[in-house]
Amino acid sequence: MSRGNVGYHIVYKEGQFYPVNLLRNVAMRQVNTPYMFLSDIDFLPMYGLYEYLRKSVVQLDMANSKKALVVPAFETLRYRLSYPKSKAELLSQLDMGTLFTFRYHVWTKGHAPTNFAKWRTATTPYRVQWEADFEPYVMVRRDSPEYDRRFVGFGWNKVAHIMELDAQEYEFVVLPNAYMIHMPHAPSFITKFRSNKQYRVCLKTLKEEFQQNMSRIWLRCPQIHDCREQQLANTDEPGHSDPLLTTLPITPFSKAV
Numbered sequence: 658m659s660r661g662n663v664g665y666h667i668v669y670k671e672g673q674f675y676p677v678n679l680l681r682n683v684a685m686r687q688v689n690t691p692y693m694f695l696s697d698i699d700f701l702p703m704y705g706l707y708e709y710l711r712k713s714v715v716q717l718d719m720a721n722s723k724k725a726l727v728v729p730a731f732e733t734l735r736y737r738l739s740y741p742k743s744k745a746e747l748l749s750q751l752d753m754g755t756l757f758t759f760r761y762h763v764w765t766k767g768h769a770p771t772n773f774a775k776w777r778t779a780t781t782p783y784r785v786q787w788e789a790d791f792e793p794y795v796m797v798r799r800d801s802p803e804y805d806r807r808f809v810g811f812g813w814n815k816v817a818h819i820m821e822l823d824a825q826e827y828e829f830v831v832l833p834n835a836y837m838i839h840m841p842h843a844p845s846f847i848t849k850f851r852s853n854k855q856y857r858v859c860l861k862t863l864k865e866e867f868q869q870n871m872s873r874i875w876l877r878c879p880q881i882h883d884c885r886e887q888q889l890a891n892t893d894e895p896g897h898s899d900p901l902l903t904t905l906p907i908t909p910f911s912k913a914v
Contacts, residue, residue, distance in 0.1 A: 664687060666683055666684070666687060668680055668683055674809040674810035675809060675810050676806065676809050677808070677809065677810070677814050678804035678805055678806045678807075678808050678809070678814050678818075679804075679806045679809075681695060681803075681804045681814075682803045682804055682806060685799075685803060685804075688799050690799065691714075691719075691720070691798060691799055692710075692714055692719060692796060692797070692798055692799060693796065693797065693798075693799055694710060694728070694794075694795075694796040695794070695795075696728075696794055696837065697794075697839075699839055699840055699842055700730070700794070700837045700838065700839050700840070701740065701837065701838050701840055702728075702837045703741075703747075703835065703836045703837060703838075704740075704742055706728070706835060706837070709832070709834065709835055710726070710728075710796050710832075710835070713726055713782070713796075713832055713835075714796075716782075717782060717830060719798060720798075722828070723798075723825065723826060723827045723828065724797075724827060724828045724829075724830050725793075725795035725796070725797050725801075725819075725822055725827045725828070725829050725830070726782075726795055726796040726797075726830050726831075726832055726835075727771055727785070727793040727794070727795055727829055727830065727831040727832065728793070728794050728795070728796070728832060728835045728836065728837050729758075729768075729771050729773065729776055729793075729831065729832075729835065729836050729837075730758070730759035730768055730771075730793070730794055730836075730837055730838075730839065731747065731751070731756045731757065731758055731759055731836060731837070731838045731839070732756065732757055732758075732759045732760070732761070732838060732839035732840075732841075733750075733755060733756050733757070733838060733839070733840065733841065734757075734841055735755065735841070736840075736841055738755070738838070738840070740838070741756075741836075741838075744833075744834055744836065747836055748777060756838065758771075758773050759839055764790075766788075766789070766790040766791075767790055767791065767792045767816075768791075768792070768793060769788070769791075770785050770786065770787070770788045770791045770793075770829070771785060771793060771831055772785055772831065775831075776831060776833060779831070779833035780833055781833060782830045782831060782832055782833060783830070783831055783833070784828055784829065784830050784831075785829050785830075785831055786829070787819065787820070787823035787829060790816055791816070791819050791820075791829075792815040792816045792819055793819065793829070794837065795819075795822075795829070797822070797827070801822065801827075802818070802821050802822065802825065804817075804818045805817045805818065805821075805867065807863060807867070808863065810856070811856075811860075812857075812860045813860065813863075813864055813867075817864075817867055820871065821871070824871055824874065
């Protein structure tokens, strides 16, 4: 995706924790197009993803429905990769072990609901159901909920947002010919918190608080969604502007829109 007009927004953090969801919200507030696709800076999108998303907006009637279009995520452990120019090439590299579904080795639950087995042969968009710990990368309308800024550093920052989309009755629709690939890089500063026992205790407390808040909302407004307390209880984890679409890559060094 070539861009000749890119906006950068720099956010200075307070304290030691990386304010990832605050950065996402800063990006979202700068969007002046009807739709947006938020990704992380260490992902490379497929060739032509931008135009494919634009066409999908019309095809799936995004203007009159609450949909989150899922772009399936993959990863490679190789620093040098011949980037697949088509879905067929991607599937070939997947079969050869050059590519994997994203976080396949450490946290399969995050993207399992995408149903990669179905995606292999899918030719039309298909709907998937929300499941605990689902954290896909999605394109949504500009008026979608912001990210919960209480989640900083490592853990649950996207999961909480996807849960809220589901609570507001968004449909998750997987795009059959879209993909993005996570590229390897040196560990970031926040990875040290993965094994920090005290940090994980704090994260668990915040998750429980978030879940309780969501349950209260669902109980008070039952028309929003069924209250699935059992699913919540089981949840635990070890920019350029265009007339139609804005893409928002998040960089670990600053906020880029």
